[in-house]
Amino acid sequence: MRRVFTRLLLVSSLILIGCQQRHDQVPTGQTSFADYQQQTREWVSGHRAFQTLDKPTELMWNTPQEWRPVGTPRKGILLIHGLGDSPGSFIDIAPRLVRQGFLVRTVLLPGHGTRPSDMLNVSVDDWRRVVREQAQIFSREVPELWLGGFSTGANLALEYAMQHPQVDGMLLFSPAFKSSTDYDFLAPAASLFRDWLRPPSQVFPQQIATRYLRVPTNGFAQFYYTSATAQNLIAREQWDKPVLMVLTEHDSVLNTAWILNHFDTTFIHPASRIIWYGTPPVQAAGLSRLRVRADNLPEERISQFSHMSVLFAPDNPLYGRKGTLPLCSNGQSEAAAQRCLQGEEVWYSDWGLVEENKIHARLTWNPWFDWQTGIMNEVIEQG
Numbered sequence: 001m002r003r004v005f006t007r008l009l010l011v012s013s014l015i016l017i018g019c020q021q022r023h024d025q026v027p028t029g030q031t032s033f034a035d036y037q038q039q040t041r042e043w044v045s046g047h048r049a050f051q052t053l054d055k056p057t058e059l060m061w062n063t064p065q066e067w068r069p070v071g072t073p074r075k076g077i078l079l080i081h082g083l084g085d086s087p088g089s090f091i092d093i094a095p096r097l098v099r100q101g102f103l104v105r106t107v108l109l110p111g112h113g114t115r116p117s118d119m120l121n122v123s124v125d126d127w128r129r130v131v132r133e134q135a136q137i138f139s140r141e142v143p144e145l146w147l148g149g150f151s152t153g154a155n156l157a158l159e160y161a162m163q164h165p166q167v168d169g170m171l172l173f174s175p176a177f178k179s180s181t182d183y184d185f186l187a188p189a190a191s192l193f194r195d196w197l198r199p200p201s202q203v204f205p206q207q208i209a210t211r212y213l214r215v216p217t218n219g220f221a222q223f224y225y226t227s228a229t230a231q232n233l234i235a236r237e238q239w240d241k242p243v244l245m246v247l248t249e250h251d252s253v254l255n256t257a258w259i260l261n262h263f264d265t266t267f268i269h270p271a272s273r274i275i276w277y278g279t280p281p282v283q284a285a286g287l288s289r290l291r292v293r294a295d296n297l298p299e300e301r302i303s304q305f306s307h308m309s310v311l312f313a314p315d316n317p318l319y320g321r322k323g324t325l326p327l328c329s330n331g332q333s334e335a336a337a338q339r340c341l342q343g344e345e346v347w348y349s350d351w352g353l354v355e356e357n358k359i360h361a362r363l364t365w366n367p368w369f370d371w372q373t374g375i376m377n378e379v380i381e382q383g
Contacts, residue, residue, distance in 0.1 A: 025110045025122065028129055033105055033137055037064045040108055049115040051209045061088030061210050062113035066105050067095060073103035075144035077171070078135055080107055082151030083223050084116075084212035085308075089150050092313040093173075096373045100380050103142060107134050109153070111219065116212045120195060124225040131156050135164070144168045150311060151176045151253070155226035161241075162233050169383050170243040171376060174307050176223065177230040177262075178255040187224045191217040203337055204329045210318060213329055234266045242271040242383030244376050248295060248305040249278025252331075252351040257281050264289075271382035273375055277305040277368070291375055293368045302363055306350035309363040310372070319364035327362035336360075 026043050030036040041063045050058055064087055077097055079090045087106035094104040110126040111119030139145045146169040149157035154175030161167040190197070197217050200206065206214040245263065247256040256276075263274050264287055274287070277295040284290060295305040300321075318325040328340035331352035336359050340346050347355075348363035366372060 025118075025126065026108060026113070026130075028110075028126075028133060030133070031137070033064070033066065033134065036134065036137075037066065040064055040113075044108070044113045047114040047118070049207065051205070051207060054209075058209050061091075062086045062108065064106050064108055065094070066103070067098045068103055069098045069101050073142055074101060075146065075168070076103040076105065076138050076142035077146040077148050078105050078107065078131070078138055078157075079171075080131060080147070080149040080153030080156050081109065081112070082149075082153050082174075082176070083219055084112070084215040085150065085153075086113060086211050088210055089308075089311050090148075092316055092369070093148075093171075093311065096376070097380075100377055102146070105134065105138065107131065109156075112212070116206050116214050116216060119212075119216050119219045122218065122222060124222040127152075127156055127222065127226075128159070131160050135160055135167075139166050146170060148172065150174060151307065152223050152226055155223075155230045158230050159226070159233065162237055162239060167241070169241050169380070170239075171379075172243060173246045173310050174248065174251060174254065175230070175245060175259065176227055176254055177234060178258040179224075179227055180251070180253055180255050184220070184224045184227065187217065188221040191221040201329065201334070203334050203341075208325065210325065234262050237266070239267050240269055242269045242379050243267045244272070244379040245274045246310045246372065247274065247276050248307065248310065248350070249276065249280075250295065250304040250350050250353075251307045253307045260284055260287075260290075263287065269383070271379055273379050275310075275372060275375055277310070293371065297367060300367060301345075301347040302367065303347050303349040303353055303355065303358070303360065304363070305366070306348075306363040309350075309366050312365045313369040314365050314367060316365055321365060323364065325364075327364055330360050330362045332360060 027039045041059060044063050045059060081087055081089045087108055090106055097104050107130050111122035145167055147157035147161050147167055148171035150173045154172040157170055161170050194217050204213055247259060273289050273291055276290060276292050280292055312319040314321045316323055328337045332354055340359050340361050344359060346359045346361045349360040353360050
């Protein structure tokens with residue numbers, strides 16, 4: 001009897017701990033975007049590990065935002081950020097969408113916006129709930145609803161859109177349908193034994209004002225679930241509404257060739273377009289809806305585009321050509337990173353590129369941003 005009582009006590013304790021962990025997350029269940037935005041801002045303000053003295057700007061980057069067009073909006077788009085990132089990822093894209101008549105909103109995925117350790121106990125269903133709640137609220141306010149996303153956020157957008165016919169189009173930036181590694185399926189098991197895959201850096205913090213620089217193993221596990229779901233949907237269904245997809249050849253995070261190879265058979269609307277930065281694979285030569293630009297621009301010291309570079313304009317004050325927030329943490333030696341931080345001349349690339357006699361920081365802006373915006377507008381107008 002004592003053994004049974006002990007087991008019941010242990011189970012009850014685990015349930016209580018679980019409930020406490022689940023409660024200690026950004027609040028959900030609101031019935032309006034205004035309430036969601038206000039409650040999320042208050043929660044993040046009370047839980048965030050602020051990285052600068054400029055708390056209002058950090059809160060703007062890390063909480064849901066809204067951009068309104070002139071007059072009554074006829075269409076809206078909900079934008080979903082990526083793993084370890086923030087709603088501020090869309091700070092350059094959102095105003096361009098407003099010019100096209102969109103009411104634009106962003107969401108904050110649970111586990112983000114505060115400190116990386118807050119992602120230790122989140123699940124993909126927490127992320128799905130936020131997307132579902134805000135998409136349902138949005139769909140009641142505008143006649144035409146689009147979804148957009150970056151990386152993991154693009155996976156969540158795809159999943160919701162393919163399961164809800166009221167979604168009228170998608171804008172997907174570096175969609176993380178297929179990982180660049182064949183071992184991503186191990187992440188859920190690894191998360192049971194290791195909270196972190198990488199030890200903390202001796203040079204860089206775990207987070208900066210705009211995003212996390214280090215993500216718990218559980219974050220990668222939940223990303224894997226979104227990726228597996230996206231691949232299953234792409235394998236068995238077609239999307240017959242307009243989509244813009246933006247990919248880079250040298251994306252260290254994604255198998256972009258796999259995504260490109262599935263574009264024509266899955267995303268069949270004639271207005272859909274796929275943008276490719278780099279040299280497309282030979283098998284993509286016949287894709288009529290493919291648009292290509294170079295990703296090697298020596299005149300700008302750009303060796304190749306990065307996973308995140310597609311999001312930001314060259315004049316972005318933090319991430320642009322003259323931005324104040326260079327990402328020197330780029331998969332090189334810490335000695336090279338220190339030289340980057342000290343202001344030595346750098347080249348720009350995706351994570352992990354090492355070349356002799358060059359220091360590479362992350363490319364955080366898109367030299368072709370205005371051209372990309374033009375393609376995006378074509379998809380929207382023709383759709």
